[in-house]
Amino acid sequence: MGVYHISGGNKLSGQLRVYGAKNAILPILASVILNAGESVIHNCPNISDTCISIKILEDIGCKVAYDGETMVVDSSVADVCSVSAELMREMRSSFIFLGGLLGRFHKVNISYPGGCELGARPIDLHLKALKQMGTEIREEHGFIICEAKRLIGTHINLDLPSVGATENIMLTAALAEGETKLTNAAKEPEIEDLEAFLNGMGADVRGAGTDTIVIRGVKKLHSVEHTVMPDRIAAGTFLVAAAITGGKVLLTEARPEHLYPVTSRLIEAGCKIASEDSTVYLEAPTELRPIEFLRTRPHPGFPTDMQPQIMSLLSLAQGVSIISETVFESRSKHIAELRRMGADIIVAPDGTTFIIKGVRKLHGATVESKDLRGGAALILAGLAAEGDTTVLGSKHVERGYDQIEKSLKDLGGNIRYEA
Ligand code: EPZ
Numbered sequence: 001m002g003v004y005h006i007s008g009g010n011k012l013s014g015q016l017r018v019y020g021a022k023n024a025i026l027p028i029l030a031s032v033i034l035n036a037g038e039s040v041i042h043n044c045p046n047i048s049d050t051c052i053s054i055k056i057l058e059d060i061g062c063k064v065a066y067d068g069e070t071m072v073v074d075s076s077v078a079d080v081c082s083v084s085a086e087l088m089r090e091m092r093s094s095f096i097f098l099g100g101l102l103g104r105f106h107k108v109n110i111s112y113p114g115g116c117e118l119g120a121r122p123i124d125l126h127l128k129a130l131k132q133m134g135t136e137i138r139e140e141h142g143f144i145i146c147e148a149k150r151l152i153g154t155h156i157n158l159d160l161p162s163v164g165a166t167e168n169i170m171l172t173a174a175l176a177e178g179e180t181k182l183t184n185a186a187k188e189p190e191i192e193d194l195e196a197f198l199n200g201m202g203a204d205v206r207g208a209g210t211d212t213i214v215i216r217g218v219k220k221l222h223s224v225e226h227t228v229m230p231d232r233i234a235a236g237t238f239l240v241a242a243a244i245t246g247g248k249v250l251l252t253e254a255r256p257e258h259l260y261p262v263t264s265r266l267i268e269a270g271c272k273i274a275s276e277d278s279t280v281y282l283e284a285p286t287e288l289r290p291i292e293f294l295r296t297r298p299h300p301g302f303p304t305d306m307q308p309q310i311m312s313l314l315s316l317a318q319g320v321s322i323i324s325e326t327v328f329e330s331r332s333k334h335i336a337e338l339r340r341m342g343a344d345i346i347v348a349p350d351g352t353t354f355i356i357k358g359v360r361k362l363h364g365a366t367v368e369s370k371d372l373r374g375g376a377a378l379i380l381a382g383l384a385a386e387g388d389t390t391v392l393g394s395k396h397v398e399r400g401y402d403q404i405e406k407s408l409k410d411l412g413g414n415i416r417y418e419a
Contacts, residue, residue: 003418004391004394004397004418005415005417008364010413011245012249012408014250017251018251018253019234019402020043020045020227020231021045021232022045022234023188024231025041025228026093029053030096031100032100033062034100034198034201035202036104039226044066044228045402047398049399050066059087060083081105083111084111085143089111092116094110095126095168104175111143119328119330125165126162126168126169129172130148132156133148133153134149135148153179153216156169157184161298163186163188163190169215170194173217174218176215179215182212186298189229191208204217233373237401238251238407238411240266240312242283243271244316245383248282251279256277260300261303262310268291269289269314272285289318290320290358292322293321293322294324296324296325296327310323311345311377312343312381317358320357321356322353324354332351334369334378340365344357362386364388367389372397
């Protein structure tokens, strides 16, 4: 497992292209199984979750070529309807392959994804929806075995707007008989990108980005070419990198409208933001202002995937900020590590409300990344801290950022990666 060595104090400034979105490419790679043809996907982020997805596709029998930017998948000869327990353990979001496999083969053998650093991560909403569409589900020795003689469209109302459940239902319904109406659907931009990809294959999906999605099943899908949307969470992370170091950054190939929930809060913290068609510019204030109350919510609320990063920023604001994490029950493993750097953060008894008292300075320390976004938050804190910081556990960060150390170095950060 690699480490990041950071010497804090440099003001970051410069320009950065926003690469393809991790949370868009994963459901898209699960969808390629549906078309039994060729899928050409541009702007594929070169991250470890992409590599694990390629392994899953190859295990299923797909032929995959990837040059670090464009991926070509031939799924015409795919004939295996299972995902190995090892790969599920390596990447719990492999559960998104359930919908692609079920839609194509009408049977799937996949292990329970299990919890992770963020909490229990249940899958009850996924399984309940698939049963409603005619899937028989049994559990054996930690495996979920799904079989469906016929997949029939129906009305599915989600108890909560789960991103993964919305995506698995879209994939399962694409080739099902009849119409599936999904209400209380997740509205994340990645869902819209998935709809565009599925319709590019000849599916009939409408309404992504709203809370009602209608999928009319078609008989067959065909080859497709698609460019993945930019990663709004990576973009938000680099905006915070500039904000926390008192610098400025211009992001290109971004989608400003995807970032409004984040940029509106960065403005509240004192940053200057200017957005145009595909660029977002941020200039940090001389003094960061606290945010009285911030609650993470499903899109278009403030994204939970930016909670650790903005917590690092608010650790240096001049005043008290309160964050309420409403999506995951234990997205707080980065707090103890930030405290090692001198942050003054209290976790309320409910375990999901955090009181951040800004300090004048953070100091360098050896800290450990426990999950993807928590690791990014520790790197951001190291860039602003006085002295040297070592962030252990790079494998978490590599899951969702394409060489984060290179991006930050290009902006003037003093950071290096040691394998
Ligand atoms: C997706 O995870 C993202 N992952 C997460 O990003 C993101 O944090 C999350 O959506 C919320 O936006 C990918 O897209 C690969 P959910 P997902 O189902 O689909 C509960 C990152 O850092 N729930 O919307 O797993 C669940 O426990 C990652 O990039 C059920 O109760 O999230 C959670 O509390 C982390 N039953 C809430 O819903 C279910 O059947 C939101 O989960 C499913 C979910």
